[in-house]
Amino acid sequence: MSFAQSLIVYFISPLISAYIFLIVIYVILGWLFALNVVNPHNPTVRQIYLMLERVSGFILDPIRRIVPAFGGLDFSPIIAFFILSWANNWLLLQKLYPMLG
Numbered sequence: 001m002s003f004a005q006s007l008i009v010y011f012i013s014p015l016i017s018a019y020i021f022l023i024v025i026y027v028i029l030g031w032l033f034a035l036n037v038v039n040p041h042n043p044t045v046r047q048i049y050l051m052l053e054r055v056s057g058f059i060l061d062p063i064r065r066i067v068p069a070f071g072g073l074d075f076s077p078i079i080a081f082f083i084l085s086w087a088n089n090w091l092l093l094q095k096l097y098p099m100l101g
Helices: 003-034 043-066 076-100
Strands: none
Touching (some): 003 043, 003 076, 043 076
8 A cells, every 4th residue: 555545545534534523513503503402602613613614614615605595495405415425435435445455
């Protein structure tokens, strides 16, 4: 296994998985804000939400420009989840499994 292949398999794949996890946390926290379960005026929770918004906005904002919200529902996290999951699975299937023999 070359250095580039090991970098892809052992570094980029977990980063994609972590990014998916951050998007899921961002969506759940947004729901908790909308349902008034979590106080949005709490400075600590607000900072966490803003940080997640900045991190997830990297991929969600271009998707939001292409796919509009339907009836107030934002489908960009679902589309981002599918795209990132596909990329992660493709990466593992194309790079990792052929190396295992």
